[in-house]
Amino acid sequence: MAGIDHKIRLVVLISGRGSNLQAILDGATSGVLPVEIRAVISNRPDAYGLERARQAGVPTAVVDHTAFPDRQTFEAALRQRIDAERPELVILAGFMRILSAGFVEHYRGRLLNIHPSLLPKYRGLHTHERALAAGEREHGASVHFVIPELDSGPVIVQARAPVLPDDDPDTLAARVLAREHRIYPLAIRWFAEGRVRMQGDNVLFDGQLLTSSRLLEDEQE
Numbered sequence: 252m253a254g255i256d257h258k259i260r261l262v263v264l265i266s267g268r269g270s271n272l273q274a275i276l277d278g279a280t281s282g283v284l285p286v287e288i289r290a291v292i293s294n295r296p297d298a299y300g301l302e303r304a305r306q307a308g309v310p311t312a313v314v315d316h317t318a319f320p321d322r323q324t325f326e327a328a329l330r331q332r333i334d335a336e337r338p339e340l341v342i343l344a345g346f347m348r349i350l351s352a353g354f355v356e357h358y359r360g361r362l363l364n365i366h367p368s369l370l371p372k373y374r375g376l377h378t379h380e381r382a383l384a385a386g387e388r389e390h391g392a393s394v395h396f397v398i399p400e401l402d403s404g405p406v407i408v409q410a411r412a413p414v415l416p417d418d419d420p421d422t423l424a425a426r427v428l429a430r431e432h433r434i435y436p437l438a439i440r441w442f443a444e445g446r447v448r449m450q451g452d453n454v455l456f457d458g459q460l461l462t463s464s465r466l467l468e469d470e471q472e
């Protein structure tokens with residue numbers, strides 16, 4: 252179990268740029284995150300995040316979904332590659348494939364995702380465009396445990412970002428992304444330290460039921 256000196260075994264799944272991965276790599280390198288990143292796995296061979304992992308000396312693997320006839324065989328191969336590392340935590344960091352219920356259940360309580368909205372608002376894609384179109388004054392990001400329903404698992408931490416009058420989807424996305432890079436390592440650290448657990452459909456934080464997600468205010472950290 253997690254203790255002060257214990258590094259938990261982590262596997263990170265990506266599909267692209269990997270800036271959240273970079274924040275996690277940096278946290279592991281600096282020692283802020285008590286994790287051993289066993290592997291970075293991408294479903295896309297050209298994901299830039301693979302290069303980030305290589306530069307950090309972390310093993311990489313590609314499980315290319317286009318090489319499989321269907322989701323079931325893709326997920327079986329992905330699961331095999333992940334489980335070879337015996338991870339205590341699996342991180343979705345911009346992993347853009349929908350995962351089946353069977354896959355998600357296999358990692359129940361040890362699978363995290365980051366989503367660029369203040370869940371339960373704006374599940375799914377194009378969150379920044381939709382927040383702007385709705386005239387939101389506030390937007391943000393959420394880290395949550397993954398359950399079979401898309402972007403619906405119990406939330407561990409959120410960060411809010413203001414929506415400014417001149418924002419377009421890119422400027423808003425950049426403001427949210429800067430906050431993602433703070434809250435994902437934070438949630439991983441809490442998990443690694445044994446402070447955060449999923450129980451049923453809820454999050455336990457220091458053994459207490461988290462009734463509303465822990466908002467990380469702009470001013471903090």
Ligand code: GAR
Pocket residue numbers: 267268269270271272344345346347365366367375428431
């Ligand atoms: C991030 O904004 C992340 O929240 C989002 O993809 C981006 C990945 O960026 N994830 C989702 O939309 C998942 N539904 P990154 O590759 O630079 O970390």
